[in-house]
Amino acid sequence: MDLRSLNKEELNIVLKEWGLKSFRVNQIYDWFHVKLIRDYNEMTNVSKELRMRLNEEYPLNCIKIDRVQESRLDGTRKYLHRLSDGNYVESVFMRYRHGNSVCISSQVGCKMGCRFCASTLDGFERNLTPAEMLDQIYSITRDTGERISNVVVMGTGEPMDNYDNVVKFYRLLTDENGLNISGRNVTVSTCGIVPGIMKLAEENLTLTLALSLHATTDEKRKELMPIANTYSIRELMEACKTYFEKTGRRVSFEYALVAGVNDTATDAKELIALAREAKAHVNLIPVNPIKERDYRRGSREAIEAFKNSLEKNRINCTIRREMGTDIDGACGQLRRRKLAEG
Numbered sequence: 001m002d003l004r005s006l007n008k009e010e011l012n013i014v015l016k017e018w019g020l021k022s023f024r025v026n027q028i029y030d031w032f033h034v035k036l037i038r039d040y041n042e043m044t045n046v047s048k049e050l051r052m053r054l055n056e057e058y059p060l061n062c063i064k065i066d067r068v069q070e071s072r073l074d075g076t077r078k079y080l081h082r083l084s085d086g087n088y089v090e091s092v093f094m095r096y097r098h099g100n101s102v103c104i105s106s107q108v109g110c111k112m113g114c115r116f117c118a119s120t121l122d123g124f125e126r127n128l129t130p131a132e133m134l135d136q137i138y139s140i141t142r143d144t145g146e147r148i149s150n151v152v153v154m155g156t157g158e159p160m161d162n163y164d165n166v167v168k169f170y171r172l173l174t175d176e177n178g179l180n181i182s183g184r185n186v187t188v189s190t191c192g193i194v195p196g197i198m199k200l201a202e203e204n205l206t207l208t209l210a211l212s213l214h215a216t217t218d219e220k221r222k223e224l225m226p227i228a229n230t231y232s233i234r235e236l237m238e239a240c241k242t243y244f245e246k247t248g249r250r251v252s253f254e255y256a257l258v259a260g261v262n263d264t265a266t267d268a269k270e271l272i273a274l275a276r277e278a279k280a281h282v283n284l285i286p287v288n289p290i291k292e293r294d295y296r297r298g299s300r301e302a303i304e305a306f307k308n309s310l311e312k313n314r315i316n317c318t319i320r321r322e323m324g325t326d327i328d329g330a331c332g333q334l335r336r337r338k339l340a341e342g
């Protein structure tokens with residue numbers, strides 16, 4: 001167990017058994033989540049004996065940066081992290097005017113099988129722990145020396161398939177005694193696992209929920225996302241409405257525009273109706289071509305025209321700004337290349 005996966009109360013319970021006082025536990029928590037140590041020996045106000053015992057009984061499973069690609073266009077940095085068991089995950093650091101943002105992975109691989117996604121091509125390996133999710137942010141903060149103010153759980157993995165760890169990660173990330181990132185600045189993206197959305201609605205969190213919608217009919221959605229065989233768009237809309245009612249937070253529909261597949265005038269019309277019903281914001285994503293699949297992106301004009309038709313109908317809509325287009329675009333590609341290298 002990596003102690004960084006525990007909240008303060010849990011850490012207190014574990015270390016109280018060693019006779020440690022609360023103030024000492026608070027110091028250790030601070031070293032973990034504010035000073036972002038990678039090694040117990042960095043804890044200069046803690047005795048050598050305690051550091052050694054911690055290291056023996058609860059070694060930190062820190063992730064290591066294996067590879068970084070930096071965009072010459074906008075400074076976006078794509079990280080390939082090596083986990084302590086030899087697995088690899090990707091995370092991306094992006095600079096925006098409103099602050100720095102990191103997109104993290106929540107699983108090693110993914111079992112959801114979305115057709116447009118490279119992260120799922122090698123299947124699912126395992127869930128990430130809360131500490132491993134936090135560590136992607138901690139490691140990048142240390143590497144860049146810059147504060148991160150926004151976090152998106154939109155890299156490899158389906159967060160609702162690793163529900164408890166993701167919620168715990170969120171609570172640690174937004175803890176005022178930790179990095180204290182505003183809950184409103186955290187986005188969690190799901191491919192549409194209805195029970196997960198319903199459960200999340202009850203957690204009293206301020207995060208933004210993003211739903212990967214990508215198609216407006218069940219038939220079309222099934223072609224792109226196998227999860228659509230389990231949950232219909234109707235069920236999803238009901239879940240989004242519940243989420244909005246319970247949390248007061250608008251769901252964001254993620255919609256990857258694939259030329260000739262889901263970008264017609266009829267698609268726009270249907271998307272307008274769904275967004276209106278769920279009071280959702282729409283985020284259009286020019287699809288990232290991946291060489292294993294035959295999906296093309298539309299022209300800039302076609303994407304703008306799609307957006308305009310939504311806005312004319314008073315749907316709040318954005319086109320995701322593309323970052324780091326000169327480095328390996330699609331999520332999951334860096335890890336795939338590493339696996340292929342052996």
Ligand code: SF4
Pocket residue numbers: 110111112113114117118119120155156157158191
């Ligand atoms: S888009 Fe997300 S949920 Fe779908 S396969 Fe990729 S990582 Fe998994």
